[in-house]
Amino acid sequence: MRALVIEGVESNRIYEVPEPTVEPGQVLLAVRHVSLCGSDYNTFKGLNPLVSLPRIPGHEIGGVIAAVGEGVPPEYSMGRRALIVPYTNCGVCPSCRKGRVNACRSNKTLGVQQNGGLTEKIALPHEKIILNDTLAPRHLALVEPLSVGFHAVDRGHVCSADTVVVIGCGMIGMGAIAGSVHRKARVIAVDLGETKLALARRYGAAEVIDAGREDVAARVAELTGGDGADVVIEAVGLPQTFTQAIDFAAFSGRVVYVGYAKAPVTYQTQFFNLKELNIYGSRNATAADFHTVIDYLESLETPPDDLISKVFPFDQADQALPYWVAERDTTIKVMVEMPEPAL
Ligand SMILES: [Zn+2]
Ligand SMILES: [Zn+2]
Structure with a gap:
């Protein structure tokens, strides 16, 4: 499968990478939409101290379930739409012990401290997947940043x-x-x-x-x-x-x-x-914040398409970050769109 890789300062390219294997408890998501974050922008500009290169960017991810591992609850079924909570929590640091897992000392956000979602498929623990069949697919990738x-x-x-x-x-x-x-x-x-x-x-x-x-x-x-x-x-x-x-x-x-x-x-x-x-x-967001945003987006009379400044097809994903650099003042959100998967 293919993935976008940031290799150096203002340098990125689409590469062939191995497909992930689906471990017990994990869900394989066929990625449909990834919106680019300021953190991806800073990685591309060489200004993100949390990142080492090369790195697959992207943590604002919506997609479709393409496979499920052993022991995953039945509601995570093939073809359902979902978005990702892109953070990890160690369970033992002071933040985790207080239940404030969004501020985990050892957090590894997708696309930042580990490879991210600008790839065709990504495997994650089912606890990090939020199912949603009501929002438009591209709006799933707006939930995390909001x-x-x-x-x-x-x-x-x-x-x-x-x-x-x-x-x-x-x-x-x-x-x-x-x-x-x-x-x-x-x-x-x-x-x-x-x-x-x-x-x-x-x-x-x-x-x-x-x-x-x-x-x-x-x-x-x-x-x-x-x-x-x-x-x-x-x-x-x-x-x-x-x-x-x-x-x-x-x-x-x-x-x-x-x-x-x-x-x-x-x-x-x-x-x-x-x-x-x-x-x-304030750091990252909690699962409760994600659900509040989903409720909010579902309540909007006019869909939030105006937050998406520009969409690039995945074939042209290497042009998305350079575009943002060039159009910084007028750009809210740049998004990359993958073709609908054949499941
Ligand atoms: Zn972000
Ligand atoms: Zn922790």
Whole structure:
């Protein structure tokens, strides 16, 4: 079978690789759709410290069950559609012992610390497979990235009384916007440029701020009656937006960091105390977040196709990451589509 392999900085190619064997307890998924994540983008750019090359990228995966191993429950039957929870959990680290398996110390995300889903078939323990026959096949590959944003919302204890500032309207930020709106909070979305801000509005942001044209701090103050936001969710990962998150939070507010800063951040820390902020990290997502996102997507009147900026057939999968690099400002999500399998 074939797989896309990232070999070096801005270098990837489709290779012939061995088919996986299906162990007891495992399900073999014929991959149909893989959407590319910022982590895949950073791997391609040589900026992902968690990855060693060569690596098959991709952890946002939807597909069809093509085989089942011994001892797998009967509902995992051939031909059913499914998506993947792409993380592992060791069971013994401090996070796992607390039941917070999404933050496992030894986590190996598909496509990051181990080979991922940009391949024709992938075998995984059935516990990592979520069955879903109702969403359109391509939307299955949107569940994981949106779940990461929904998890940040959960970390921030967002409720209907809150005004939430979401900094960054990429896919994770869109998940944070949608997840906050899903909890009936009022959302102010911040990004650069009309493309992403229009999508933020479409997914329920009450207000948007164009950081390229407006004074963001002044607008946040104006839109919150001078108080600042109850919750700020940082989904960019730049030192500047990390510190802005503290500035934009109200007294007794909450700050959630889901963006991954690639450079050291310098803080004036007095507002940690003066505002008595709750500051949360957010990593990956829980199974509950995945199910909340599935319910959310099933409830949408207009299907979420506008989150998919561009689809490449698998034959041209090696063009997907270069396209994203070239069209970074206007791209939310790039997806690779495989032919429907003959089962
Ligand atoms: Zn991702
Ligand atoms: Zn663990």
